[in-house]
Amino acid sequence: MSSSSLRKKSDLSLVSRIRVGYLRVFLANLQEVLLGTKLSFLFLAIPLAIVAKYRHFGCPWVFALSLLGLTPLAERISFLTEQIAFYTGPTVGGLLNATCGNATELIIAILALTQHKVDVVKYSLLGSILSNLLLVLGTSLLCGGIANISKEQNFDRKQADVNSQLLLLGLMCHVLPLMFKFAGKKSPEITDVAILQLSRASSIIMLIAYIAYLVFQLWTHGQLFEAQESEEDDDDVISDESPAIGFGSAFIWLALMTGVVALLSEYVVATIEAASDSWGLSISFISVILLPIVGNAAEHAGAIIFA
Known part of the structure; x- marks a missing residue:
């Protein structure tokens, strides 16, 4: 499309x-x-x-x-x-x-x-x-x-692995502070300080992970994210689209x-x-x-x- x-x-x-x-x-x-x-x-x-x-x-x-x-x-x-x-x-x-x-x-x-x-x-x-x-x-x-x-949607396995790992990392960074909160109800003051520190550390980790993902996607492993040609491309009509503006x-x-x-x-x-x-x-x-x-x-x- x-x-x-x-x-x-x-x-x-x-x-x-x-x-x-x-x-x-x-x-x-x-x-x-x-x-x-x-x-x-x-x-x-x-x-x-x-x-x-x-x-x-x-x-x-x-x-x-x-x-x-x-x-x-x-x-x-x-x-x-x-x-x-x-x-x-x-x-x-x-x-x-x-x-x-x-x-x-x-x-x-x-x-x-x-x-x-x-x-x-x-x-x-x-x-x-x-x-x-x-x-x-x-x-x-x-x-x-x-x-x-008329065709089955195919997804590259390597790209799916990278995306699923990033999703898992984001999930862990969000869940850990929540688990820490429920685990430390007996000392709320100490828990609040620890949750704040853990949340800040998680945000830094996610930011570093995003930058690393950009380096991985654009430079070191850019070939994995290029458009994959399927075996059925020979039967498809080649698109003649061109940019509308410079x-x-x-x-x-x-x-x-x-x-x-x-x-x-x-x-x-x-x-x-x-x-x-x-x-x-x-x-x-x-x-x-x-x-x-x-x-x-x-x-x-x-x-x-x-x-």
């Missing part, structure tokens, strides 16, 4: 009439990036969120418009990383998609921590884990099966959209409590359900595309 169902083909007939080269390229990129999705109408929510913020329309309006604005941005980030992957290969493209796709969650977590909203961080991370393990994985397997309905343009647009994501994420964190009180929804529900769906939209779309 080479393109998402949210994509639509851009009509560049009017742009091709422009004689100035740089202006023609800029307008073509503008049309491909902003109008090349069926969610393009949601881009209107971005300026509306900014206006609602500075015209004091109310925190619920700012929160809702910011969430709506994040949705097409996440899908376009997936599109831009796919364009970059045409020039860098699927490995680096997938790495960019994972990094930039988590920009919303990372920024929300950092801003929430600076404002001492620890519960928002914990709930959003929990929702992100559940969303990736259940929603994203299930949808990817379903779409991959539909796109290759590498430099895609990178610039990716940086700009990541900046807008940071701005809207700041609005979300600042107004989440007021929106919770106004709508009668708990912060845990908003953080576990709504934020991960929007934050993982880029990864979700990217997983469907590569499936």
Whole structure:
């Protein structure tokens, strides 16, 4: 599946009439990036969120418009990383998609921590884990099966071993502090200090493991993560897809959209409590359900595309 169902083909007939080269390229990129999705109408929510913020329309309006604005941005980030992957290969493209796709969650977590909203961080991370393990994985397997309905989906054993070991490491780093808490109920003060130290050590271990995984994936064992050609490829039709925009343009647009994501994420964190009180929804529900769906939209779309 080479393109998402949210994509639509851009009509560049009017742009091709422009004689100035740089202006023609800029307008073509503008049309491909902003109008090349069926969610393009949601881009209107971005300026509306900014206006609602500075015209004091109310925190619920700012929160809702910011969430709506994040949705097409996440899908376009997936599109831009796919364009970059045409020039860098699927490995680096997938790495960019994972990094930039988590920009919303990372920024929300950092801003929430600076404002001492620890519960928002914990709930959003929990929702992100559940969303990736259940929603994203299930949808990817379903779409991959539909796109290759006449073939059996094959997975590389070595890649599966690496991913399962990383999953086991992450599970242990999360479970050990929890087990420590239940094991030390008789001395809660000492236990709290030990849990804090163990949690910090676990976070450092997971960060080092992620860096080691990147080195393993991109440099030392990059051949294991390249696209595998099956024996049935001789009967398949070769795809004639080509990048819609240039590498430099895609990178610039990716940086700009990541900046807008940071701005809207700041609005979300600042107004989440007021929106919770106004709508009668708990912060845990908003953080576990709504934020991960929007934050993982880029990864979700990217997983469907590569499936």
